[in-house]
Amino acid sequence: MSTTSGQNLSLGKLKRAVSSSINANNTANSSLGSVSSNATNTKMSEFSIDSVDSVTGFTYLWEQTSEDYQVNFSSSGSRFNDKIASNTANFSWSFDGNLDVTIGSADYVASVTAGTITNTGGAIAGTFNQSGSIKVKFAEDGQSDGYNDHATRYNTNVSKSIEVVDTYGGVPSCLLFGSPVSKSDGSVVNVEDLNIGDEILSVSLQGSTDESVGDWKNDTFNQSGSFTEHSSSVSRVRYEFSQHYYNINSGSEYITGEHHMLYRQAGSENWTWKTAPNFSVGDYLMDKKGNEVAISSLEQHIDPDGYEVVQLDVEPDDFYIGQTFLVHNKGSNSEPSYPSTKWSNAPGDFTMAGSLGDTLISDPKTIQLANGSGNTAITNDQTSAAAVTLTIALSTSGDPGTSGTDNSGTGYVSFPKNDMSFTTGTLYWRIKAVVAGSGDGTGSSTISFTNNGVTNSDVDITLNFT
Structure with a gap:
């Protein structure tokens, strides 16, 4: 001195x-x-x-x-x-x-x-x-x-x-409001009720990279390692809105698509950090005991008006147990990797109309994708029109036709369709509306296409069956 x-x-x-x-x-x-x-x-x-x-x-x-x-x-x-x-x-x-x-x-x-x-x-x-x-x-x-x-x-x-x-949605990594989080004292509180200094459950990860000094996203942990219950202290709580979230295993976790979770692909020996858009049913996530839990379902929900979400930072570990599974903080000293994935030429809005009891198939539609990765997920966010059941036929070769199976089409399948093998080019599709003989036949539907965490929700269908 x-x-x-x-x-x-x-x-x-x-x-x-x-x-x-x-x-x-x-x-x-x-x-x-x-x-x-x-x-x-x-x-x-x-x-x-x-x-x-x-x-x-x-x-x-x-x-x-x-x-x-x-x-x-x-x-x-x-x-x-x-x-x-x-x-x-x-x-x-x-x-x-x-x-x-x-x-x-x-x-x-x-x-x-x-x-x-x-x-x-x-x-x-x-x-x-x-x-x-x-x-x-x-x-x-x-x-x-x-x-x-x-x-x-x-x-x-x-x-x-x-x-x-620029995170595009403005929310890098969040849990949905109402998600229960376990504290180290055994109590459970909603994520929005956590306070600075609260100790919440985590899992010890030997050899993990601190987010303040290196690129933790490249960390791997062999499945034969020791994963034991641990705790981390909440250092920051922020409240945000997100236009989407993923529902994993029928309510086991509600999380935005930008949030990294500890993940192991079926057949791999190593755990790594991945985001929900890159998950597949049959792969694994880690729970608070360090046990692997198979992914049995994965659904994306989209609302242009947004969902309330909560963003946490914890220390000294940079990861914690969300509702059920081990998730990571935000923050990085290394440059984020941005998907070059981009949707284009969506067909826009159209109307499907007729009488109660009808079955109607739309004209052929297309949407284009560049630089995708993994599977494409297609979801239907339907408002009202409870008498109308929508299904979709898809093909990467050409119009699937009224049968849904032309050009190696999938046939008419229910929503969500999370495992469409499509990463680039043109996706051809048709919508089938099967309308009950009675009930509410009027409403709307938004069809969303997601690949590599990038979503196009430009297709709005007006349903008018009376």
């Missing part, structure tokens, strides 16, 4: 550094006892530093979320943090570039909140990322001649380059 011969450690300047009420007066009456809250055994060097060093925090900040960024000091005395670094008057935080962020009143730790990125034209996630730097200047009470003005980079901006990530 700074006790080198010739350095001037002024008691008046020390008083100003610990109390902004002194303003620029560095000759105010003071004593070591008063500034340290300790009448004896206090050294001036205990308030000193050698240099202002780096700013640390996540390089990639998700839109509509907050992260803490901290300025670090070398050779800081034992009383520096709680007496000087904790004084907001000693720090000036700012940012540059095209960042849309806000920084609250901050001492040596600043909470940086990213705004909403408006994603236009159907662009994929990552298209409108924002770049810039978070900057901070340490100058005691804003004065150039401060107590620590001997320190390297005193009264000089230090910075960290960051990128605000």
Whole structure:
């Protein structure tokens, strides 16, 4: 610390550094006892530093979320943090570039909140990322001649380059409101009722990468390893909206498609982190006891008006048990991977109309997909029209026809169809409406196509059977 011969450690300047009420007066009456809250055994060097060093925090900040960024000091005395670094008057935080962020009143730790990125034209996630730097200047009470003005980079901006990530939906990883979460004391609360500091269940993962230092998404854990019940502390709770979520195993987990879960593909020896759009029925997730649970069902739900969701951060582990399964925090120091998947040329809206008791098949329709991965899921979100049952016939070769089986078509299958083998090109399809002889035949339906976490919901069908 700074006790080198010739350095001037002024008691008046020390008083100003610990109390902004002194303003620029560095000759105010003071004593070591008063500034340290300790009448004896206090050294001036205990308030000193050698240099202002780096700013640390996540390089990639998700839109509509907050992260803490901290300025670090070398050779800081034992009383520096709680007496000087904790004084907001000693720090000036700012940012540059095209960042849309806000920084609250901050001492040596600043909470940086990213705004909403408006994603236009159907662009994929990552298209409108924002770049810039978070900057901070340490100058005691804003004065150039401060107590620590001997320190390297005193009264000089230090910075960290960051990128605000366009997540397209604005919600990187969340659980649905009402999801029960188990605390370490055995109690169960809804996720929205958790508080900062609550201990919730987790599972120990030996060799896991901390999200603040590396790319955890590439971690793998052999199934022969030891996975035991553990706990993590809630460090942040945020409330958001998402236009979609996945229902896994008939209500065992309600989770957004961007949220990584510990997953093992059937036939593989290793667990890894994957998101729900990449799951398949028959693969495995991990429960709170470290046991594997087979995925028996996977349904996507979409509502343009949005669902209330809750986003958690936990520490020191970066993962926790959601309602049933092990899930990961958000946040990363490595660049997110964005799907280049894109839907195009959806047929748009159309009407199916007739009389109660009718069976009607739509004209042939198509939708195109580029750069997909894995299976395509097709869902039907139907409002009213309880007398109308919709099914869909699909083909990657051509019009499936009125029979549904032309051009190697699937035949007319029920929704959801989660295992359509289609990753690129043109998907041909028809809708069949089978209408009961009585009941409500009027309403609407939205047909959604999802691949690699990217969804097109541009097909709205008006149902009018009377």
